[in-house]
Amino acid sequence: MSEVQAVSRRWRRPPILIRNDFWRRAIYSGALLYLLLAIGTLEVDWQRAYEGLERGARFLQGFLTPDFTSRFDQIQQGMVESVTMTVCSTMVGVLISVPIGLGAARNISPLPVYLVCRAIIAVSRAFQEIIIAILFVAMFGFGAFAGFVTLSFATIGFLAKLLADDIEEIDPRQAEAVRGTGGGWWQVVNYGVQPQVMPRLIGLSLYRFDINFRESAVIGIVGAGGIGATLNTAMDRYDYSTASAILILIIIFVMLAEYSSGYIRKWIQ
Amino acid sequence: MPVWQTEQGPAWRHRTTTAQWLHWLGWLLAAMAFVVCWQIMTVDTKWFFVKDAPSQAADLFSRAWPPKWSYVNTLWGALWDTINIATLGTLIGVMLAVPVAFLAARNTTPSHLVLRPFALFVIVASRSINSLIWALLLVAILGPGILAGIIAIALRSIGFVGKLLYEAIEEIDESQVEAVQATGASRAQVIDYGIVPQVLPAFAGICVFRWDINIRESTILGLVGAGGIGLQLQSSLNTLAWSQVTVIFALILATVIFSEWVSSRVRKNII
Secondary structure: OOHHHHHHOOOOOOOOOOOOHHHHHHHHHHHHHHHHHHHHOOOOOHHHHHHHHHHHHHHHHHHHOOOOOOOHHHHHHHHHHHHHHHHHHHHHHHHHHHHHHHHOOOOOOOHHHHHHHHHHHHHHHHOOHHHHHHHHHHHHOOOHHHHHHHHHHHHHHHHHHHHHHHHHOOOHHHHHHHHHOOOOHHHHHHHHHHHHHHHHHHHHHHHHHHHHHHHHOOHHHHOOOOHHHHHHHHHHOOOHHHHHHHHHHHHHHHHHHHHHHHHHHHHHO | OOEEEEOOEEEEOOOOHHHHHHHHHHHHHHHHHHHHHHHHHHHHOOHHHHHOHHHHHHHHHHHHOOOOHHHHHHOHHHHHHHHHHHHHHHHHHHHHHHHHHHHHOOOOOOOOOOHHHHHHHHHHHHHHOOHHHHHHHHHHHHOOOHHHHHHHHHHHHHHHHHHHHHHHHHOOOHHHHHHHHHOOOOHHHHHHHHHHHHHHHHHHHHHHHHHHHHHHHHOOHHHHOOOOHHHHHHHHHHOOOHHHHHHHHHHHHHHHHHHHHHHHHHHHHHO
16 A cells, blocks of 8 residues: 555654744744844943842841831831722723723724723823823822722723624613613613623723722822832832841732632632 | 512612611621721811812913924833843743643642742732832842842732633643543643643733733833833923923833733734
8 A cells, every 4th residue: 555655754843833944944043033133232330230139038027027026017018008009999990981882882882982092091191100100290299099090091092992892792672672671871871781791890990990099109200109108218218128028028028919819700600 | 589468569779778788787887987087087188289280280380281203213222121130130020930820730830838838928928019019129129220120010910820821721621631641641741741732822812911011011110110101201200390200101102002902903813
């Protein structure tokens, strides 16, 4: 039989990602060239890094002996600011993003409203929280209020977009059925759309709560209050045991927020 | 859906009475939490500044406009640094994340008792600290510069890439793995021929997605001294040169949009 010959031939594995020979070689060599160039621009001051090792060791030491007590007042104040900021901004952000999300869903809103709402979402999503915080600190002055406004603003882009995408993907028959009974726009939204997206909306709000806490821990670096400000001061003072105490607290809080929000989300959905 | 018998016949209601009460209770608790948090948060707020905000904003925009476009020529070097921070950081992060993901996935981990919890801890720890905080630490240790930025991005990326990759590994088609095992392949060969081809498209998608996020994050790392365009932003902010800040924002926006475009193109072609 002639098939026997075919078996004895060696099998070669086909390239997995890019089939075309030319493009594979071009992309790989381009990537290599870029890597060489990029690594070439790295100016590492080994002397400085060597001196830094000692600081790194001190930092690690600080991690083993975190100091919660000597700057307890500042840590407590920063933490309280972060938590309250997170709660208020998530709530306000959610309340504002629900109407914007409704407006940005093409299947339930007219084109002009849709365009305006999508524009608001795009503006809010374009920049990092830190950059928004810089602007709001310049407007509202230093402190937690600027952070609150920043996080609320950032929440709008995140939540309104996901909510709008969700509404666009609903089962249209249910909304159609409500419309078929003679329900107006409000009734369609209330009885046809809302029951379908509500579990997702609650889940997303909890997820955003979690994100807002993480962000509240860094926007303090540009002056928007919260635990980030305390951390920044501790680092500036080379007070590593306080800094590591703050970091440990942040990790614990983030994990708590993540697990509890994940638990509630599972329970709701 | 609850239906009530009334004198006029059956009536439909949206919720049961208990559900209704729970609903109101939930809203009441949320409102109370808001009021309490608001009180605590605004203790130190200077309302004078808040009232003044619209005029401050107007003042800010009048100083930020028109943008000083000539300044853009001094930014190209910083932009190149920013892109390098994001790319090299993603690369290092991915290299560290791959073994972590294989240790964390239920079907590939060599030990469920020790290594899997350890890998999961690495993933959670990396995700819970923002890259800006990583950068703050690394600048203190390594000194200012783009190396600190690269490592910060790398450490931050491990959790993200590791988590998504290990979920992809857990979702593979086991029959292909069994087929490779049936040929008598070793453990490494099973991974190489049975698992890697299945997760590779997802892996490439995750990497490009993370690269896109890292471009955004690396634009601000300079605020704490970790190199890139954030350094220029910091110095412009310190000298209150708002017309330069506008230029930097525009450049950051353009870069972010570009990276988003690249990443969505690549992901569309792969998956």
